[in-house]
Amino acid sequence: MDVVSFRTPGLGDQTYLLTHEGKGVLVDPQRDIDRFLDAAAERDVELRFVLETHLHNDYVSGAEQAALRTGAELVLPAAAAPAYRHVPAYHLEDLDGGDGLTLRPIHTPGHTPEHTSYLVLLDGEPAALFSGGSLLVASAGRPDLLGPERARSLARLQHGSLRRLAALPPGVGLYPTHGEGSFCTVTGAGRLTSSIGAERAGNPMLAIDDPDELADALLAAPMPIPAFYRYMGRANTLGVPPMPPVRVPELDAAPQGAQVVDIRPRRSQARGMLPGSIGIELDDDFGSWTGWLLPYQEPITLVAEPDQDVAEAVTQLAQIGIDTVRGVVRDLGEAATQTYELLTLDAFVRRLAQPDAQVLDVRMPAERREARLEGAVERFLPDLVTQGIPAELTPERPVLVACASGRRASIAAGLLARAGHRPVVLADAGVAEAAAALGRPRAA
Incomplete structure (x- = not known):
């Protein structure tokens, strides 16, 4: 067995590709699925399952499209009940991957009500756990993303879920989806992966025995919730179209009514931006900040350096469901009068x-x-x-x-x-x- 991880640092998330005897299992893929499918092809792996641990709050899923592209079985928590065809994962009802590979769903509500973790067994022995937004490295998934009315109830459920996972054998590898940099974590998560034994020894959330005390800790100082999160659950429930091409047309000027986002380095922005534009220099978290600060799904025009590649910017926006980039302006001429x-x-x-x-x-x-x-x-x-x-x-x-x-x-x-x-x-x-x-x- 091998586990390949794919980090998306701007969202603080990881996708995983498990490979075993020529078979593959893809876990919590983001919308830009080509990087995952290419990795499977390079390893000559047939994708057997695409797993989702929960209906994601922080990004648009690529799970349905990955399953359609490859013929893999799409597996979601039974209680998620999305509007597209899938295999429901029921608590402790094993999925047979063949050649000694078994996937055991474990209902772990807390981050969301339907949340399900997946225990990987090889020849009947526990080997790895994909914990999604339940047990994280040195942390836990936050329970308040679905609103304050349900937060305490979900926080108490998270207590039982963490205990259930911590009872697994100490040598089981821990592979959470949410990690450092994610707004889906209660506190700043540590390393990207871990083991059950290491978390038993060092995760502060596992040191709290009482459900109400854990709820107090989980809800004591909640981080802000990015504005675009409110749109992710609905998108992932109804289904998401394939990711559009990342190429955008070159424009001489920003069209009327478009949100203008300047992705150049801050030193270029300081010398002059288009009036009314917002400067978000291109980095790992460009998509998150754009989705948080701009009206969701309004038309966007990018401003870039003459030699700057805009594909990464378009990809990051598509990961959170924003497909409205209409073009890029590279020559500002005399119009760049907004300075700092x-x-x-x-x-x-x-x-x-x-x-x-x-x-x-x-x-x-x-x-x-x-x-x-x-x-x-x-x-x-x-x-x-x-x-x-x-x-x-x-x-x-x-x-x-x-x-x-x-x-x-x-x-x-x-x-x-x-x-x-x-x-x-x-x-x-x-x-x-x-x-x-x-x-x-x-x-x-």
């Missing part, structure tokens, strides 16, 4: 020390426990879209913007600039470094 300023840490700290400095911190609330800047206006980046620019910030003076690394601050700069402010961004450092340089870090 980038500063090094030393220069930023000097500006902070000025008595009339106004400061905006766009980190998540949980991040503020590490350090704060005295007098800063604190707004998580997406709140600048949903709630507007804070009234405390005046356009008459520059706004010093910081986050943890400069990425979110540069995105905020575009939002501020199009609202008539003069943003000044801490480009390559964060609030913690700035507070330390001032000599007055302050914990929450």
